[in-house]
Amino acid sequence: MKETTIEKMYIFIIIFFITLMMRIQVPIFTPYASILGASSVIIGIILSATSFTNLIGNLFAGPLVDRIGKKVFITVPVFISGGLFIAHGFASNSGQLLLLHALNGFALAFMIPAGFALLAGYAKNSHQQGKNIAINGILTTTSSVIGPIIGGILVENFGYETTYFLIGSGMMLTGLYATHFLKERAEIVRVSKGNQRVQSVSLLSVVTAPNQFIIYLAGFAVMYIHGVLIYEIPYLTVEQGYSTVTTGQLFGVMGIGxxxxxxxxxxxxxxPLNRLMVGLFGMSLGLFVLLTSSLPLAVPIFIIGLFFGLIMPAMATAITDNVSKDVYGKAFAVMSAVYSLGIIASSFITGVVRHIISPYFIAFLVGMMILTIMGLGRREKVNAPIHKEKETRLIS
Structure with missing residues (x-):
């Protein structure tokens, strides 16, 4: 039992530092791209392209994680990502930044489903699953609070190039730690009559399973809203002269919520499905406050962060409640792909329409429309989870 707890602690630490490095660059990417000559549309294209490569990587990652294992798809991409972050500091134009950011999106695509699948293997029931995801959420949210603030401070003191070098170096150090301490979890399979293995489950089956579709719809809406914030808040440095420290602090306020x-x-x-619906309504409410009130920007952003914290553990728990452990890799890969799709849509649409209509208004409409679809979907009670056969460990 003690050994299992230590192994989980290693996963938590690794995911924390990966998230920290990624969050440090959130408030600095948009102004950096602008300095290199990227317009608002080009920045939207870069973010969309990155999320698209992330989506493609997610679809590759799911089957491979289930078949080959989790550790390799955490450690190798961390090293690759570290090198690509360092290369960001040497970019001389927006075209190079597009290529580097897109490649980084592909590399990072393998880590999230692998990390979640590995962590999910340590839970024996839904309550433990929710607790593990919540603890992981607390740690990654802590990194989300301090990461943007650190990023803003680093840029103010050392410049963009040095900051990207430090981010990449931090990623590589995390990769070394993961290589040494991370342990692969024993394979878990499903059996049916005659101890035969259950036939493999396709990605399409994962997506179209009862309840699973509305879970992924909620994920799309959440990431659409999140993508608008990731785009718009750093752009305040370009349009209104905010410092990167200030925009980093705004992301920190969201993280505190x-x-x-x-x-x-x-x-x-x-x-978890009820939590998803309440959380999505709350995030949409935060956007409404942002659009219609004269309150300081930090207030609606805090509200959005508050309900974002309700959604993320609920999303993971809802998925694991609905599928068996041998398809966790596929299920979390689809989840990551849906997240990427939300970012793709929000980044591209925001870059194109932000001078015509408020991106926050479109995000509000997306959230409320999907919330309505979820409400209608919940009325149809269907209970047919994927392969909920008796679980057994593979005996060598």
Whole structure:
């Protein structure tokens, strides 16, 4: 039991530092791209292209993670990502930045489903699953709070190029730690009559399973809203002269809201689908406040972060409740792909229409429309989870 706890701690630490490095660059990428000559449309294209390569990587990652293992798809991409972040500092134009960012999106695509699948293997039931995801959420949200602030401070003191070098070096150090401490979890399979292996489950079957489709719809809406914020908040440095420290602090405020909700561990006892719907409504409400009130920007961003913290553990728990462990890799890969699709759509649409109509208004409409679809879908009670046969460990 103690050994299992230590192994989980290693996963938490690795995911924390990976998230920290990724969050450090959130407030600095948009102004850096602008300095290299990228317009708002080009920045939207870069972010969309990155999410598209991330989506493609997610679809490759799912079957490979289930078949080959999780550790290799965490450690190798970390090293590749570290090298690509360092290369960001040597970019001389927006075209090079597009290529580097897109390649980085592909590399990072393998880590998230592998990390979630590895962590999910340590839970024996839905409550433990929710607790593990919530603890992981607290740690990654902590990195989301301090990461953008660190990024803003680093740029103010050392410049963009040095900051990207430090991000890449941090990634590589995390890769070394993962190589040494991360352990592969024993393979878990499903058996049916006659101890025969269950036939493999396709990605399409994962997506179209009962309840699973509305879970992924919620994920799309959440990431669409999140993508608009990732685009718009850093752009304040270009349009209104905000410093990277200030925009980093705004992301920190969002992270504080998320952290507060994640720290309420008793919430994990409630139905995850209900939590998804309440969370999506709350994020949409935050956008409405942002659009219609004269409150400081930090207030609606805090509200959005508050409900974002309700959604993320609920998303993972809802997925693991609905599929068996031998398809966790595919299920989380689809989840990551849907997240990427939300970012693709929001980044591209925001870059194109932001001078015509508020991107926040479009994000509000997306959130409310998908919330309505989810509400209608919940009325049809279908209980047919994928392969919920009896679980057994593979005996050598």
């Amino acid at each position: 998320t952290f507060f909700t994640l720290s309420l561990l008793f919430i994990n006892r409630f139905n």
